[in-house]
Amino acid sequence: MKKKFMGKLVLFLLIFSINSFINVCSASQRIVIAGGALTEIVFALGAGDQVVGVDKTSSFPEKVKQLPQIGYWKLLNIEGILSLKPSLFITLNDVEPENIIDQVNQSKVDVLALKRVPGTIELLYENINKIAVKLDKQKEGQVLINQIRTNLADLETKITTHPQKTKVLALMSMGGTNSVAGKNTTIDALITIAGGENLANHNSFKSYTAESLITLNPEVIILNKHSIDQLGGLDKVNTIPGIIETAAFKNNRITIIDDSYLFGIGPRVDEAAKILFQSFYPQ
Template sequence: IALLGFNACRQATPPPDMSARRNVTDELNRTVAINANPQRIISLAPNLTEMLFALGLGDRVIGVTSYCDYPPAAKTKEKVGDTLTPNLERIIALKPDLVIVTTSSQLEKITRQLDQLQIPVYVTNPRSVNEVLASLQHLGDVTGATAQAAKLHDELQTRINAVTARVAAQPKPKALFLVQDTPLLVAGSDTFLHDLVTLAGGESITVDVKGYPQFSREIAIARAPEVIIDPGRPENKALADSVLRKDYATTPAIKQNRIIHIDPDLTNRPGPRLIEGLEQLAHALHPTAFAAQP
């Protein structure tokens, strides 16, 4: 039945007007034929939604996921499911001329389905802070917002440079970044979160792993982190503190009272606000370096 429904949707989708299209290469090196100036865009990740709005393209966004809650205007857009399980039928019904996804959402299946329906899908794959800024420029190029993207890129790069200049001469505390505490998931060396810690003036204790793997708590403790970074909601701070102080009681981080709580929307979303997360993390890691900042 599901297959029949899919085929029915496929038959109902009108063929694209190839005369008004151009080829672009996405961040997985896929060639994608898109409208020269996409007007009906669906974003399947919060960071991508934030990028589109930051580029001044909010009026072209016709669909987002249920997790796309920033800026506030994003909440008014049509919902097409959550980030990991978007609803194909809703996407098709909105008649998008561009769907944007990220590899972190693991949407290979729906990407293939949309490809078969000749609905253009552009995939992003940022694995460092620089690549996040590059994704921003790529989206600008794809949507015709090249000038806006270049301006925003330069503004964000200036802020990054200001942070790295401030922390350059500071000692680098050994840091444990908690992607998730139970079970313990960490950020490996090929991730933008690892890069975030490095740029903020820290030294990740999980540099020897890749991606976001489950990690041994015993090994994490043995590596004696001097700082524990917990991207959690403010309302959960007290509970998180209690758990971390118990689980990591023997580490220098707990003995020196160095638990950093930071808004996960600023660190875990590889979008424009990631730079605000970098600034907050750098301030927390090296407060004296920013003490005289006007």
Template sequence: MPRIITRPFLFSPLTLCISAVASAAKTAVKRKKLFTAVLALSWAFSVTAAERIVVAGGSLTELIYAMGAGERVVGVDETTSYPPETAKLPHIGYWKQLSSEGILSLRPDSVITWQDAGPQIVLDQLRAQKVNVVTLPRVPATLEQMYANIRQLAKTLQVPEQGDALVTQISQRLERVQQNVAAKKAPVKAMFILSAGGSAPQVAGKGSVADAILSLAGAENVATHQQYKSYSAESLIAANPEVIVVTSQMVDGDINRLRSIAGITHTAAWKNQRIVTVDQNLILEWVRVLLMSLSLYTSSFGRNKWI
């Protein structure tokens, strides 16, 4: 909790000592000053406690709740699905297609979102209305950046201790996963297909958020290009991943929809039924990248079945 909560109580012992040794006139003056100080502190505490926050970014929402500040959130965007209580909050659309009217209707003191949120004109309109707009970098998708975001968000919320504790908790979980990964003889060879428009799969390469998911999960990304690239049937067969990760939107409840991707049925992943599905929206959210990668490691890469 913000330090400001404890400050009013620091004045009471001091005030009693002053009252015991000072003259009546001086005591009256000091009491008046003390009352003013306590009143100011109480007002500041009320503002902090009553702060209204709108969050555009599912990962950011989760972080705010994880640090115990969820009661301040009065609105979220469409990528927010956790924790469950956020389902009851007003939704403001998608973080890349924000509307100032919808956000301002919630009377926020602050809006917290990603640096590449938009449109930019909407963020400018919010600032013009004296709304504190806080933006955090979504890329590069590195652990260092995620930890920096957590600490910056904790500072913004005035809960630095909770931010440090969350970083420690995450790093400890990752350390356990990495120890298990290091104990394995060889990492699983995996491929992340983000989309397959026109049957040509868009494969995630080095430097992409999807690549970070695979790496953190202890897998080796067989795609060596940078960012995203279309793969031909020949390229897909040559890569021959042991596990293929796709979005749930591509499958839409039927794994056989992937048969339209040329070459996929010739891969080891397809033959051994090692196809993993994840929500596409989560790929855009760095904190969900961590959760997803932990989930992939613990429940997916060691099983031979459709997931």
């Protein structure tokens, strides 16, 4: 009987030790992230204290701004990443240069590469699940998904009361030029989730003439804060060629959205969609 008890005790202690080791390893990760939405997921899961570096698109929560940066996600270099001595690199799978993920892998750093497009809620849930598993935060991941799902379900109910979709255009400052956001952009996905209709059917970003803007005549125009800064302030919106002839400008329906919502569909998607919905369908 005593031997049997001792055998069970040894087995219990062995299992406990293994679990403790796994937990300690997970808790002691040094995480570097390329992708603002991915950074938000890690922090939302409660693992922000393990993050030691981020890319330039990572700006939320506020404490992220105090972390070392590895550059822009489209222009990374292996030295900047490895200088932070990461044990895990969480990244978008289309970061550049194209060989950067292979370089990090070859440096014996664990890599979790996740899809950026299509910008859908389903992909967001998939990415949350994958990060949660990697960080041993499955419970927190499910709680986060359920919270987002509940909030979006409430929003979808409200959207159904507006069968006529609001016509929208999103103008973003790209290298000093105001370009219109089309398909395969985060803002296009957010417009759809919020119950609006993006009038731009082209892919990515494209410059529009004043005539094109007037012809489309959006009911709502979205600008990000960076674009407003580039213009020199909100009172300079009227300097965008053609904008003063649109219904959006005439009816004072210019919506400003924070840039931090626009670096991929992240865990605050319900918050961003609510802001846009309220601008599309004001009470």
